[in-house]
Amino acid sequence: MPKRISQAQLGGIRKKNVQADRRTVELIRATADEVNTRILKQGKPDLKFPVRALSNVVYAENKGYFEIGRQKKVRTLTVNTVKAFAQTLRMMSLSKQLVETHDFATKRDAYYQSKNWGAAMFQDQTESDTVMDDIEALFSVSAINREQLRFIPDEHGGAVAGELVVYDPDLETGEIERIDCTRFGSGAYSIPSLVEHLSFETEAKFILAIETGGMFQRLQSHKFWKKANCILVSMSGVPTRSTRRFIRRLSEEARIPVYAFVDCDPYGISNIYRTLKVGSGNAAHINQFFCVPGACYLGVTPEDIVEYKLPTHPLKEVDIKRARDALKNDPFFLQHRAWRKAMEMLLKMGVRAEQQALAKWGLNYVMEEYLPRKLKSVAAFLP
Amino acid sequence: MPKRISQAQLGGIRKKNVQADRRTVELIRATADEVNTRILKQGKPDLKFPVRALSNVVYAENKGYFEIGRQKKVRTLTVNTVKAFAQTLRMMSLSKQLVETHDFATKRDAYYQSKNWGAAMFQDQTESDTVMDDIEALFSVSAINREQLRFIPDEHGGAVAGELVVYDPDLETGEIERIDCTRFGSGAYSIPSLVEHLSFETEAKFILAIETGGMFQRLQSHKFWKKANCILVSMSGVPTRSTRRFIRRLSEEARIPVYAFVDCDPYGISNIYRTLKVGSGNAAHINQFFCVPGACYLGVTPEDIVEYKLPTHPLKEVDIKRARDALKNDPFFLQHRAWRKAMEMLLKMGVRAEQQALAKWGLNYVMEEYLPRKLKSVAAFLP
Numbered sequence: 058m059p060k061r062i063s064q065a066q067l068g069g070i071r072k073k074n075v076q077a078d079r080r081t082v083e084l085i086r087a088t089a090d091e092v093n094t095r096i097l098k099q100g101k102p103d104l105k106f107p108v109r110a111l112s113n114v115v116y117a118e119n120k121g122y123f124e125i126g127r128q129k130k131v132r133t134l135t136v137n138t139v140k141a142f143a144q145t146l147r148m149m150s151l152s153k154q155l156v157e158t159h160d161f162a163t164k165r166d167a168y169y170q171s172k173n174w175g176a177a178m179f180q181d182q183t184e185s186d187t188v189m190d191d192i193e194a195l196f197s198v199s200a201i202n203r204e205q206l207r208f209i210p211d212e213h214g215g216a217v218a219g220e221l222v223v224y225d226p227d228l229e230t231g232e233i234e235r236i237d238c239t240r241f242g243s244g245a246y247s248i249p250s251l252v253e254h255l256s257f258e259t260e261a262k263f264i265l266a267i268e269t270g271g272m273f274q275r276l277q278s279h280k281f282w283k284k285a286n287c288i289l290v291s292m293s294g295v296p297t298r299s300t301r302r303f304i305r306r307l308s309e310e311a312r313i314p315v316y317a318f319v320d321c322d323p324y325g326i327s328n329i330y331r332t333l334k335v336g337s338g339n340a341a342h343i344n345q346f347f348c349v350p351g352a353c354y355l356g357v358t359p360e361d362i363v364e365y366k367l368p369t370h371p372l373k374e375v376d377i378k379r380a381r382d383a384l385k386n387d388p389f390f391l392q393h394r395a396w397r398k399a400m401e402m403l404l405k406m407g408v409r410a411e412q413q414a415l416a417k418w419g420l421n422y423v424m425e426e427y428l429p430r431k432l433k434s435v436a437a438f439l440p
Numbered sequence: 441m442p443k444r445i446s447q448a449q450l451g452g453i454r455k456k457n458v459q460a461d462r463r464t465v466e467l468i469r470a471t472a473d474e475v476n477t478r479i480l481k482q483g484k485p486d487l488k489f490p491v492r493a494l495s496n497v498v499y500a501e502n503k504g505y506f507e508i509g510r511q512k513k514v515r516t517l518t519v520n521t522v523k524a525f526a527q528t529l530r531m532m533s534l535s536k537q538l539v540e541t542h543d544f545a546t547k548r549d550a551y552y553q554s555k556n557w558g559a560a561m562f563q564d565q566t567e568s569d570t571v572m573d574d575i576e577a578l579f580s581v582s583a584i585n586r587e588q589l590r591f592i593p594d595e596h597g598g599a600v601a602g603e604l605v606v607y608d609p610d611l612e613t614g615e616i617e618r619i620d621c622t623r624f625g626s627g628a629y630s631i632p633s634l635v636e637h638l639s640f641e642t643e644a645k646f647i648l649a650i651e652t653g654g655m656f657q658r659l660q661s662h663k664f665w666k667k668a669n670c671i672l673v674s675m676s677g678v679p680t681r682s683t684r685r686f687i688r689r690l691s692e693e694a695r696i697p698v699y700a701f702v703d704c705d706p707y708g709i710s711n712i713y714r715t716l717k718v719g720s721g722n723a724a725h726i727n728q729f730f731c732v733p734g735a736c737y738l739g740v741t742p743e744d745i746v747e748y749k750l751p752t753h754p755l756k757e758v759d760i761k762r763a764r765d766a767l768k769n770d771p772f773f774l775q776h777r778a779w780r781k782a783m784e785m786l787l788k789m790g791v792r793a794e795q796q797a798l799a800k801w802g803l804n805y806v807m808e809e810y811l812p813r814k815l816k817s818v819a820a821f822l823p
Binding site: 114132161162163166167169170172209210211212213216223225226227228229234236239240241242243244245246247249250251255256269270271273274275276277278279291368409412414415416417418420421 | 552608610611617625629670688796
């Protein structure tokens with residue numbers, strides 16, 4: 058069982074969270090001050106946002122993820138822009154208030170809040186979402202993410218079980234709850250929408266990120282994490298924002314690797330795994346926080362299909378299109394020769410295999426044979 | 441905090457689970473014995489399944505849910521049916537083995553397992569799903585559900601937080617884990633795929649079943665459950681099978697009511713809420729286990745839109761169609777005059793409102809005003 062961290066360390070967690078919040082508030086204030094100063098000098102204030110468009114996305118080879126480029130769009134206060142300008146400032150002010158009152162808001166919440174902003178009211182949630190995305194991009198330049206601004210996604214994170222203790226300070230009292238993820242029986246720890254304030258304590262050797270709920274349940278109910286000394290995370294398809302952030306923060310703080318265990322098909326590989334590892338081009342301004350560049354691919358690989366004689370399904374049209382697109386256009390695949398080879402092999406075989414196909418050899422073959430054998434040659438995992 | 445249950449009670453939980461499993465195995469054995477006896481007497485064995493079709497669904501007014509009717513289809517062993525007959529017996533045998541080894545299988549797992557059944561192998565998962573559904577229907581007549589047969593859904597359940605302790609006996613050791621749902625910080629308890637073996641201890645007054653993850657997170661982070669002495673369950677849209685079964689079992693064992701808190705639109709009302717309460721016509725053979733007939737509707741109601749001056753969106757085409765269909769054909773709405781009135785009012789207003797629309801009056805208005813006021817007149821909730 059993970060050891061208990063000391064009172065001094067708990068104090069450290071509290072202090073670190075307070076400092077992070079202080080920095081967020083200072084940055085909001087500094088941005089607003091600049092606008093204010095310019096107005097007082099009778100100048101036209103402006104705000105400079107990174108351009109959020111695929112044309113302004115670069116694949117940072119050294120960092121291993123999609124990054125936002127240097128293009129900026131300038132929003133200057135004019136008669137035409139006054140409403141959007143005011144809305145941006147109101148939204149920043151809402152964020153400051155949320156940090157100061159230890160609260161948070163979803164995109165929906167923020168939209169409805171604006172209904173009390175008089176002329177700055179949003180007519181449509183797409184408008185307020187855009188403003189929030191702009192602010193997120195603006196502050197991401199200073200390495201502050203939307204969650205630190207206290208704007209949270211509307212979905213939960215995935216489920217977690219295994220050799221991990223999570224420390225979670227109460228919003229209002231600051232009291233720290235100790236959550237032992239070995240003690241959930243057949244259930245699991247459900248990741249909250251906001252994970253910035255969590256701290257971790259673990260002696261686990263790695264994190265296993267699993268595609269399907271069914272496979273997670275098998276490994277959890279049979280306590281595979283105990284045998285393998287690891288932490289299990291259920292992604293349930295493409296991982297949500299908080300799941301990705303949770304895995305990223307946990308793997309960094311605990312300095313342990315992340316192994317992905319997904320279906321062997323173009324969706325599992327190029328959507329689920331690639332999004333986990335390098336993020337998405339459409340949201341490049343947030344990948345610095347959400348991708349898990351150190352992740353690698355345990356399986357199911359195209360070679361596994363042959364080696365383990367797995368039952369397969371034929372690739373669908375959409376699978377083939379997805380794989381060809383990835384091979385042709387996706388910087389991640391262009392970068393990694395091993396992945397191009399694997400994807401080409403899959404296309405040539407013309408089939409896909411689900412992770413549960415291993416059940417052909419017995420329901421618990423996956424725990425007793427497949428995973429232990431794989432884990433003996435981690436160096437051979439796909440990048 | 442909920443009080444700790446005694447050693448004697450823990451022993452009782454173990455015993456109850458063992459007895460339930462014994463009964464399942466006995467029923468499987470009895471069914472197989474009948475087939476065997478008939479064969480030994482040189483007769484043609486058969487199996488009688490309830491017909492799973494909308495034509496064989498009745499709305500049981502007294503019980504408050506859709507029920508499967510009395511029509512049966514008989515599968516007699518002939519040259520033409522030999523494969524399906526063998527597959528059915530193999531699937532029942534798999535179930536028996538799962539119960540005896542304290543294991544479980546998803547639909548996918550069962551399909552892949554069949555790859556080792558020689559001539560009884562399934563070619564396609566839809567075939568094995570059909571056989572599993574037939575077996576489920578067959579045993580549902582004896583009040584045994586698919587989960588008791590140890591066939592589990594591939595999705596997790598929702599998230600739970602609040603005044604509840606869950607007791608979860610370990611699959612292999614029988615050791616009982618005590619899970620205190622007041623101790624998860626901003627996170628939550630993630631309901632396992634299989635909930636039959638869980639026991640509960642709670643002093644809560646009610647269960648609040650919540651549509652969106654964002655609203656759940658708000659009520660959880662601010663510990664609304666403490667103030668209201670309740671249990672929060674996040675459904676994240678239409679609740680999964682395990683979420684519904686969890687709520688059903690918990691509300692029955694603890695004898696506490698279930699209040700649904702969802703968006704005020706035809707989807708929230710006639711899909712999410714109605715499925716929770718009376719189940720679905722398409723899966724009538726399982727509603728006896730999965731519906732929550734005692735649930736009632738806290739809000740958001742069409743009247744709330746007026747009373748709380750909520751921001752709205754216009755009803756979409758699909759909303760209008762769904763509402764009209766419900767009014768015309770759905771036995772649940774035909775049964776409840778109050779619901780017909782509410783739905784007609786919504787159609788007349790031509791708008792819908794999300795539960796987060798309450799944020800117009802402040803992010804925590806929902807906790808400080810709306811819910812407390814609503815909870816004062818539970819008798820006025822829609823049925």
